[in-house]
Amino acid sequence: MNDDQLLRYSRHILLDEIGIEGQQAFLDARALVVGAGGLGSPAAMYLAAAGVGSIVLCDGDEVDLTNLQRQILHDAESVGAPKVLSGRRTLLRLNPEAHIEALQTRLEGEALVEQVRLADVVLDCSDNFSTRHAINRACVATRTPLVSGAAIRFDGQISVFDLRKNESPCYHCLFPEDAAGEELRCAVMGVFAPLTGIIGATQAAEALKVLAGCGTTLVGRLLLLDGLNMEWRSIRLERDPSCSVCGRPSEGGEGPH
């Protein structure tokens, strides 16, 4: 780190749990943020400000006037522009040193797996179950840590799935694909603006902890936020040995069947 970086990141370096080593880990890291909307906005902004060296921002949509109530990556001038270009501009204003890769597409198939493979951490800030399951499959296949957040109306959920750890469940253990309810989007249901900020910022916090290897992440726990009453609940998650995505036979060879 040069003198400017030591100064810019001094408030992180002062933290024993992060220090020079943790900050260097941020600078060397590559984060994939899928979705540049309500959750992706605060998540990517905190990652950029915190010094994550490479951020890949992926979204196929363009900025709409109805996004501006909560999607703080974008502003009135960017209405009609691709979200990833608007987002890159904001992130570079926050931290000109960051390398921001803008992918104006809905990542799928091999391209998704390749981006996940290149990433040190993946933040799922997407808005539909099929993308969420595709990201999870790619993270399981490549053993890439996944920080998953979701928000609708006043309610939010967040967890971390880290398949580098043997005991970690995957997203599919929690939400089996056939159990997914009907998809109701913010456009129909509404969403409370700061709720996406709370959940997205929490995703950034968990991603940075994964990168620095500090503290205890949300692996094996799901946080539920009742934003209307401002109550958090934490429930324990266990991996499903018979999960069709991450199911692994137990050590002794005694399979579930």
Added chain:
Amino acid sequence: MRVSFKLFATLTDLLPPEREGNVVVLDVEEGTCVQDLIDRFRVPPKSAHLVLVNGVFVPPGARAGRRLMDQDELAVWPPIAGG
């Protein structure tokens, strides 16, 4: 006995009009089980994903037999995907 019944996210609309936010307080008979209330309010089975009594998860297999007690809070979360 009285219990609180909370439905989150997209399920809140299933509560009666007298709901306060996402919660309604109900007078129920002794012996009422978790699944009884889920059925009474027509929560679709696939949407009754995370069921909690006083913040503790009740797995699907235990819901039919789990009796509610006076002052319990039953909460039901659907899967959510919004971003």
